[in-house]
Amino acid sequence: MAATLAASEHAVTVCWAVMSIPVPGDALALAFDHVAFAVPDLEAAIAEYGKHLRLVVAHRERIEEQGVEEALLAVGGSFVQLLCPLGPETPVGKFLTKRGPGIHHVGYRVASIEQALAAMKASGARLIDEKPRRGSRGTRIAFVHPAALGGPLVELVEEPAEGSHHG
Numbered sequence: 832m833a834a835t836l837a838a839s840e841h842a843v844t845v846c847w848a849v850m851s852i853p854v855p856g857d858a859l860a861l862a863f864d865h866v867a868f869a870v871p872d873l874e875a876a877i878a879e880y881g882k883h884l885r886l887v888v889a890h891r892e893r894i895e896e897q898g899v900e901e902a903l904l905a906v907g908g909s910f911v912q913l914l915c916p917l918g919p920e921t922p923v924g925k926f927l928t929k930r931g932p933g934i935h936h937v938g939y940r941v942a943s944i945e946q947a948l949a950a951m952k953a954s955g956a957r958l959i960d961e962k963p964r965r966g967s968r969g970t971r972i973a974f975v976h977p978a979a980l981g982g983p984l985v986e987l988v989e990e991p992a993e994g995s996h997h998g
């Protein structure tokens with residue numbers, strides 16, 4: 832019965848299902864790093880995710896450069912990124928005013944952010960960032976304009992090298 836499966840058994844099943852799907856060797860997006868949601872009240876959103884999906888906060892960070900306070904909730908090997916704006920004139924603040932709470936962007940994990948940016952520029956994608964910026968957890972990130980992929984804002988994420996220590 833699914834409900835009585837141990838966490839490890841569930842993980843194996845998910846892994847097998849993903850690995851059975853062929854992926855081109857030169858794919859830039861390796862995995863979903865996170866799906867980001869704009870929320871007006873971070874504590875209330877964290878409480879809802881805990882109550883309804885039983886997710887817990889894996890990481891919290893205030894990212895002044897992006898104008899957000901974030902909470903990351905682990906889902907498998909990816910995250911739900913809850914984003915609360917630091918002010919109304921920040922990207923997430925403007926989004927909340929115009930569109931209300933909801934999906935703000937999708938983050939794709941890439942092996943090399945420089946290579947991914949160069950390849951996407953060459954393929955004609957409209958970039959917001961030509962160079963990587965600092966993201967949370969020591970990641971390096973860059974944004975691709977919503978117009979490039981049919982609507983959603985896209986973020987490219989390069990994980991910190993294993994063994995490196997970031998705040």
Ligand code: CMX
Binds near residue numbers: 914935936976982986
């Ligand atoms: N997804 C899809 N469309 C979006 C959007 C989003 N997240 N944010 C804004 N838009 C749309 C708006 O709805 C608007 O569309 P219309 O012209 O059809 O009304 C258009 O883009 C312009 O909106 P705006 O409010 O005037 O916003 P700006 O053009 O000033 O900026 C954007 C939009 C995407 C370029 C800007 O938000 C940006 O540079 N974002 C990247 C940085 C960021 O989002 N940081 C926060 C997250 C940090 C993190 O994940 O760590």
Ligand code: CO
Binds near residue numbers: 986
């Ligand atoms: Co993000």
